[in-house]
Amino acid sequence: METQQLTLGSGLPADVMSGGSGPALLYLHNHLGRDWDGFLDALAQVYTVYAPRHPGSDEPDELSSLDGFADLALYYDDLLNALGVETAIVVGHSFGGMAAAEFAAHCPQRVEKLVLIDSLGLWLDETPIEDISGVPAPRVSTILSGSAALTEELLSQPEDPAAIPDFMVSRFLSQAAVSHFIWPIPDRDLRRRLYRITMPVLVIWGEDDQYVPPVYAAEFEAGLPDAQRAMIAGAGHMPHLEKTEVVIEAITRFLNG
Amino acid sequence: MKSIWFHLQGYRDLPADFEDRYESVWVTPPTDELCDPQKVHQYLNWNLDELDYAASLGFDGIGTNEHHQNGYGFPVSPNQTGYYLAKSTTDQAIVILGNTLPLYNPPIRVAEEIAYMDCLSNGRVVSGMPVGTPMDVTHCYGITPTEVRPRYFEAHDLIKQAWTADKEFHFNGKYTKLRHVNLWPKPIQKPHPPIWLAGGGSVETWDFAAQNNYLYSYLSFGGRLAAQSLMDGYWEVVDAHGLDRNPYRAGFAQIVCVGETDAEAEKLYLEHMRYFYKKSLHVARHYAAVAGYNTKASLQAAMKRGGAGNPFEAIDPGTITWSELVDKSKRVIGGSPATVVDHLKELAKDLNVGQLILLMHIGSMDHELTKYSTRLYAEEVLPHVRDIWKDQWEDHWWPSGAKQPQLEKAASAG
Numbered sequence: 001m002e003t004q005q006l007t008l009g010s011g012l013p014a015d016v017m018s019g020g021s022g023p024a025l026l027y028l029h030n031h032l033g034r035d036w037d038g039f040l041d042a043l044a045q046v047y048t049v050y051a052p053r054h055p056g057s058d059e060p061d062e063l064s065s066l067d068g069f070a071d072l073a074l075y076y077d078d079l080l081n082a083l084g085v086e087t088a089i090v091v092g093h094s095f096g097g098m099a100a101a102e103f104a105a106h107c108p109q110r111v112e113k114l115v116l117i118d119s120l121g122l123w124l125d126e127t128p129i130e131d132i133s134g135v136p137a138p139r140v141s142t143i144l145s146g147s148a149a150l151t152e153e154l155l156s157q158p159e160d161p162a163a164i165p166d167f168m169v170s171r172f173l174s175q176a177a178v179s180h181f182i183w184p185i186p187d188r189d190l191r192r193r194l195y196r197i198t199m200p201v202l203v204i205w206g207e208d209d210q211y212v213p214p215v216y217a218a219e220f221e222a223g224l225p226d227a228q229r230a231m232i233a234g235a236g237h238m239p240h241l242e243k244t245e246v247v248i249e250a251i252t253r254f255l256n257g
Numbered sequence: 258m259k260s261i262w263f264h265l266q267g268y269r270d271l272p273a274d275f276e277d278r279y280e281s282v283w284v285t286p287p288t289d290e291l292c293d294p295q296k297v298h299q300y301l302n303w304n305l306d307e308l309d310y311a312a313s314l315g316f317d318g319i320g321t322n323e324h325h326q327n328g329y330g331f332p333v334s335p336n337q338t339g340y341y342l343a344k345s346t347t348d349q350a351i352v353i354l355g356n357t358l359p360l361y362n363p364p365i366r367v368a369e370e371i372a373y374m375d376c377l378s379n380g381r382v383v384s385g386m387p388v389g390t391p392m393d394v395t396h397c398y399g400i401t402p403t404e405v406r407p408r409y410f411e412a413h414d415l416i417k418q419a420w421t422a423d424k425e426f427h428f429n430g431k432y433t434k435l436r437h438v439n440l441w442p443k444p445i446q447k448p449h450p451p452i453w454l455a456g457g458g459s460v461e462t463w464d465f466a467a468q469n470n471y472l473y474s475y476l477s478f479g480g481r482l483a484a485q486s487l488m489d490g491y492w493e494v495v496d497a498h499g500l501d502r503n504p505y506r507a508g509f510a511q512i513v514c515v516g517e518t519d520a521e522a523e524k525l526y527l528e529h530m531r532y533f534y535k536k537s538l539h540v541a542r543h544y545a546a547v548a549g550y551n552t553k554a555s556l557q558a559a560m561k562r563g564g565a566g567n568p569f570e571a572i573d574p575g576t577i578t579w580s581e582l583v584d585k586s587k588r589v590i591g592g593s594p595a596t597v598v599d600h601l602k603e604l605a606k607d608l609n610v611g612q613l614i615l616l617m618h619i620g621s622m623d624h625e626l627t628k629y630s631t632r633l634y635a636e637e638v639l640p641h642v643r644d645i646w647k648d649q650w651e652d653h654w655w656p657s658g659a660k661q662p663q664l665e666k667a668a669s670a671g
Contacts, residue, residue, distance in 0.1 A: 056403075060552070063403050064407065136543055164560075168560050172548045175548035176402060176548040184396075
């Protein structure tokens with residue numbers, strides 16, 4: 001696994017971790033920031049995984065030239081150019097799923113297949129999605145994942161007290177860079193662009209997701225031209241980390257099918 | 258030192274167990290459970306009467322600010338109060354502190370309304386330009402946190418240009434695009450009404466104030482001891498820009514309550530101070546610390562100081578003593594006129610402040626008690642603090658149309 005710093009055609013920088021070998025797979029992360037976890041390790045057994053850090057996560061000034069998902073889609077279009085990748089499988093989780101779906105809607109010719117995991121992007125007034133940055137800390141713990149141990153791990157601070165300020169700054173900036181695109185309600189009319197996502201899509205969802213409730217899995221499936229759904233039993237908002245093997249199996253079946 | 262009677266315009270009757278039952282006084286306090294429009298009818302009339310009363314007694318300025326969905330203050334649009342005061346008074350500076358610029362779309366509205374008020378008042382308006390709190394701006398009005406400051410600076414540029422341009426112009430901003438900017442009317446004050454910034458200590462605001470030679474006011478409920486390091490920081494930035502330490506380029510908000518004696522002040526005001534610090538500052542952390550609102554530099558500085566912090570965090574005042582508030586923490590300046598004068602002189606000297614923004618209606622204080630404290634201040638405190646700085650410095654941040662109110666009016670009005 002390696003990290004490379006790229007300069008895109010727009011002049012914006014990109015920070016991309018990559019590992020493995022095989023067909024190209026672009027992974028877009030959630031609001032907690034990029035982490036090369038066991039899920040990416042498993043994907044890297046079969047694919048060349050590219051995991052860019054969401055722009056603005058380290059340097060907020062970058063966001064001033066990214067005003068919405070059209071800009072963000074062009075950013076990923078530029079990123080694939082910089083990587084020398086013509087087409088890729090695209091996988092996104094939570095906010096990363098929304099970004100992946102928008103990229104697929106804007107640039108469908110570059111996306112071979114799309115995997116959305118507990119993805120933001122649609123909105124139902126009768127089932128509002130909570131603002132994970134605007135609820136009390138105990139509520140964040142409840143909705144972040146279905147596993148208390150995993151949530152604790154995801155929210156834990158570094159053991160070295162000297163490292164805590166930088167860690168906290170990083171978490172704040174990461175959340176801010178995501179909020180930049182979805183504040184205060186994560187709906188930017190993706191629904192009316194779903195028809196453009198013509199490639200096969202796998203919609204994966206934790207059956208117990210309390211952040212983006214499973215009704216949204218059905219919404220994506222119903223609205224996309226070529227989608228199938230895999231509901232993961234016993235998982236919350238982080239099925240790929242809570243039930244990694246099951247999710248990898250579902251993805252593998254979908255991508256090989 | 259100028260004495261500005263400033264109204265937070267808060268709710269005076271939150272329930273006794275408010276802070277236990279509700280998560281926050283700001284953003285989400287349920288309006289149908291807590292905010293009775295009939296009571297608000299009474300409060301709003303009292304608020305305006307109290308401001309008029311302060312004007313009649315000779316305070317240098319009167320003012321209010323802007324907050325939304327907030328139990329400790331919901332002036333909503335400060336310009337509405339400002340128009341009333343422009344008409345009802347003749348001498349005072351009308352300190353609008355201020356219009357939260359990122360919330361106006363297009364922000365030319367602020368340029369127009371302040372100009373209108375400046376004409377109505379014959380040049381007595383101070384135009385405060387706060388960035389706004391995360392509660393108001395991001396949670397109540399839905400502005401994307403990362404856009405708050407870019408919107409603020411762009412709005413500022415447009416408004417200032419609208420006031421000062423010598424002919425119609427177009428404005429091609431990122432957030433506002435206008436083909437014809439041609440203000441009707443422009444303000445009476447030239448080149449424009451004094452611009453006061455308001456903040457809680459972010460470095461960017463100090464720099465912006467110094468770069469533009471604006472006044473910076475620290476809107477604190479914490480008193481002078483808690484403010485010392487922040488105000489020192491501001492003055493260091495002023496130094497760094499090669500500007501003078503004219504105290505009139507700084508404002509400071511201070512809770513003040515006056516009694517005949519120290520003992521009477523404690524008896525009259527302690528319960529209202531407890532109400533204020535316990536209920537009015539009961540602001541949920543997850544609203545006060547929103548990611549993206551602070552710049553990276555401010556965030557890094559805050560983390561080094563030991564956490565994101567919450568300037569609105571309630572202290573635990575259920576049992577807090579008068580002595581703790583007045584003597585130890587010095588959050589509150591309260592007591593006999595002599596005590597208040599002494600403390601205000603120390604405040605002026607320690608913080609180097611020339612514009613004193615007086616918070617004299619606090620929390621649950623009723624109308625008569627508010628007037629009582631106000632009258633004692635006007636008659637027995639104001640004459641002793643008005644001349645602080647006067648022979649040493651000129652106030653370049655005061656509206657040109659404001660006149661020095663006559664203090665002898667106090668006797669007849671009292």
